[in-house]
Amino acid sequence: MQATGGERKRYVIALGGNAILPAGKRGTFTEQLEVTRQTMDQVTELARAGHEVVMSHGNGPVVGNIVLRGDAGEQLHGIPAMPMFVCGADSQGGLGFLLQQALQNSLHAAGLDRAVASVVTQVRVDPDDPAFQNPTKPIGPFYDEKQARLLEQENGWTVVQDAGRGWRRVVPSPQPLEVVEWPAIKALLDAGVLAIAVGGGGIPVVRDADGHLHGVDAVIDKDRASALLGRLVAADTLMIITQIEKVYVRFGQPDAEALDVLPADRARRLLEQGEFPAGSMGPKIEAALSFLEHGGSEVIITDPDSILAAAAGKAGTRIVAGPA
Numbered sequence: 001m002q003a004t005g006g007e008r009k010r011y012v013i014a015l016g017g018n019a020i021l022p023a024g025k026r027g028t029f030t031e032q033l034e035v036t037r038q039t040m041d042q043v044t045e046l047a048r049a050g051h052e053v054v055m056s057h058g059n060g061p062v063v064g065n066i067v068l069r070g071d072a073g074e075q076l077h078g079i080p081a082m083p084m085f086v087c088g089a090d091s092q093g094g095l096g097f098l099l100q101q102a103l104q105n106s107l108h109a110a111g112l113d114r115a116v117a118s119v120v121t122q123v124r125v126d127p128d129d130p131a132f133q134n135p136t137k138p139i140g141p142f143y144d145e146k147q148a149r150l151l152e153q154e155n156g157w158t159v160v161q162d163a164g165r166g167w168r169r170v171v172p173s174p175q176p177l178e179v180v181e182w183p184a185i186k187a188l189l190d191a192g193v194l195a196i197a198v199g200g201g202g203i204p205v206v207r208d209a210d211g212h213l214h215g216v217d218a219v220i221d222k223d224r225a226s227a228l229l230g231r232l233v234a235a236d237t238l239m240i241i242t243q244i245e246k247v248y249v250r251f252g253q254p255d256a257e258a259l260d261v262l263p264a265d266r267a268r269r270l271l272e273q274g275e276f277p278a279g280s281m282g283p284k285i286e287a288a289l290s291f292l293e294h295g296g297s298e299v300i301i302t303d304p305d306s307i308l309a310a311a312a313g314k315a316g317t318r319i320v321a322g323p324a
Helices: 029-048 062-077 084-109 145-155 182-190 222-232 264-272 282-293 304-311
Strands: 010-015 052-057 116-118 122-124 137-143 158-161 167-171 194-196 203-207 213-215 237-241 247-249 257-259 261-263 298-302 317-320
Touching: 010 029, 010 222, 010 304, 029 052, 029 084, 029 304, 052 084, 052 182, 052 222, 062 084, 062 137, 084 116, 084 194, 084 203, 137 145, 145 158, 145 167, 182 194, 182 222, 222 237, 222 282, 237 282, 237 304, 261 264, 264 282, 264 317, 282 298, 282 317, 298 304
Parallel strands: 010 052, 010 237, 052 194, 116 194, 122 203, 237 298, 261 317
Antiparallel strands: 137 167, 158 167, 203 213, 247 257, 298 317
16 A cells, blocks of 8 residues: 555654543543544545554543552552552553554544554653652642542652642653553554554553563653654654644744744754743754654644644654754
8 A cells, every 4th residue: 555645654643642531521431532533534534545553642631540549449449559550550441442442443434444552651760750759740630639648648649739720739741761562562653553552651560670660650751762662663754743733933923933944953942942831832942853863754733633634744743853
């Protein structure tokens, strides 16, 4: 099969939470399934064009809700709550199933014979990463300050105010160093399988002196983990799916400027100048730069509705190596 424009590409598509559950929805399975179907129909068209695709996905607020269910089960029924890294694995299984089945059904409807597989993925981090001393990653629901402070005292949480929207629990977000299962993921892609991996940024693990793996409580940024996976599987394009169709400078201001093409050198300067905040676009730009620095061809940032148009160069912001 020939890809669009005659060029077959290997994509890593990092799906933000809004590609599964947009803001304002309750988070029922039916709601998630409906939104996911719309996203997977676009992935099906990429597959029809002959492209190779591995998808990652965010897991907020799902992993926070799993943690809360575990806490409630312990309090009400004496069922032991699981560590956060196990909750992360649970979210990979549940969301991976959702994406996998939606894509399988979309492929079937399109008459395409492509296999789909989800890979429960561990991502190694450094136990001495400074992030463990400075938790920054919000998980779970919003609370008012009184609720948040009470939970902080009862559970030993760290809570912070989140962009004026309320108070949330924050956990460490260390840098990803190794995607443990990357050879298996690459083998799937090489065999033509559409894969789902590093869900929620991967299950955080560390290696001991004997080389054995152990889970740690943290949440890895899924865009950084996706960039690392892209490097390891020799992807051509990293596509980061977020809430807005393009990257802006002076976002939210009257003179905001949407960017069609963003050279890496300019992206780095804007990042250093604080144009891309740490809590929103910053990690995405950092992931993009890392992917390009290690041999990636391009990074596309866009919204869920624009995946196909962005792949064709008709939407989104394309970040490319080179000077401004």
